[in-house]
Amino acid sequence: MASISENVSNNLALVQKAAFGVGLVSLASSLALYTFHGKKEFFQCYLIAYLFFFAIGAGSLALLMIQHVSAGAWGFSIRRLLEAGSRTLLLLAVFFIPLVFGLQEIYPWARPDALKDKLIEMKSGYLNVPFFLTRAAVFFVLWNAMAFSLSYFSKKEDESAQESIGWWFKAISGPGLVVFAITIGLTSVDWAMSVDVHWYSSMYPVLFGFCCILTAMIFHIIAMILIYQGGDLEKYLSRNYLRDFGSFLLGFIIFWTYLNFSQFLLIWSANLKEEVPYYVNRVTGGWQLVTIALALGHFVLPFLFLLRRETKRIRFTLFFAACFMLLMRFVDYFYLLGPSFSPRHFHFGLSQVTCFLGIGGLWLSFFIYQWNLYPPIAARDPRVVKEPVHGV
């Protein structure tokens, strides 16, 4: 039975406690700041921080289903991490509840006088509070059902030698990916795009859904390198395994750039009155610096760094790149909504930090709790027999 090294599991227990403490303290200070800066500031910062961790949970579910369907060796090595990540959607559903009390502070269409606006009135058949909450509830039920049923069959697979269980993973994951694509697309419209209620972009749902996958992949590269070192799982950190993850990271970063740039180019070329404000808000009032920082830090630098074959294969350089990218992912989520909340005036509040640490601390300790529930490797996965062989 494969296990992680004792040193790592001690550290994990320590991190779990520390993250829980930091999370509680930060959430408490967010609430204290709430009394100083007001409701608006709190809920806007909370949503941005929430989306970041939601992305890891939802992206883990998507990656888990993708690796069940594609059956690549890469997926086997991080399967249990992905399962633990997808089960955090339970906690993320709980973290969604506070947002219910702040919808008016975030979404223009949820305000009492919203229907005076002709355009909002026309959209009100879809964008209204009861329907919004119903959708969120249904989506959380669907995601959790997929995440927990995949984990349930994982447990079954560990306990019995029946080969028929493998069929269930594919039976859930194939249709599950279709459900995921539709629900995450609608989620992007609901939670993020409707902040700019007059604006729309058909690239946005794809971008939002893909950002979940990208963020989750980055998180699991970091988690894999930290957790697997020193133990029996060290072999999954061999250069050729790491290179697969490095290539994923490079490819995903390029795709992120492609989606973002396509959206920008279409809106820039069309130059329509109802579409351009989104980008005008992002190139004025100090936000242009964030735009440039993202173009350099989320594309040019990691692209040039990961282009070399060796950086993708060496543990330290890949780890460094992934940590840097996780930071840039947060900047990207901040940039997704920040300029819409405070147009033409750069604003980064202290609540942003406390909300991030609050949700993040509790989320991380819950993730470690979920990770400890299962053995670190799926010993009966058919891919386990394919030990690293030459030429496959």
Added chain:
Amino acid sequence: MDAPKTKIYGLVAEFETPTQIVDAANKAREAGYTSMEAYSPFPVVDLHEAVGFKRTKLPTLAFLGGLTGFCTAFSLETFTSGGAPSFVTPFLPDWFYYPVNIGGRPLNSWPAFIPPEFELTVLFASITSVFGMLLLNGYPRIYHPLFNVPRFSLVTTDRFFLCIEAKDSKFDLQGTKQFLEGLHPYEVSEVPE
């Protein structure tokens, strides 16, 4: 082939699985052989390291090719559409400097220039890779001594060949043959020049 005077190019050992040839190549490298080459029907992970293959300049060439493509597209678009800086434009010939007002957009519309820049980057980088690879491999080449070994034609189906070349300073027909046979190949053959 049996003529005693035939010059020997090297000794080739035939293996049946990729794992066998990687192990064999590792042993040969550890035994001190440096001039050897492995032949396989598909890319085998770790094999290039096993035969002591040093990285070529190809990645650098491809990168420079891509950079050239990017710069070519960038300057072509900027200069022909009139987006060049004003201290350059008076020196451009009329047939080259051709400012076009498209829907009132700036002459230097860099966002619209990016797709062609991307395409030329990819085009130049891939052309450099393909032809650079062929040239660095010594192609075009119509003859290779290994073709004198009849079973070598199996390399395109399911067999793996490890050849230790005679130019290796450690090469010695009897000793090397014994060494190769110790690696449990399917067969060891001499390769006439």
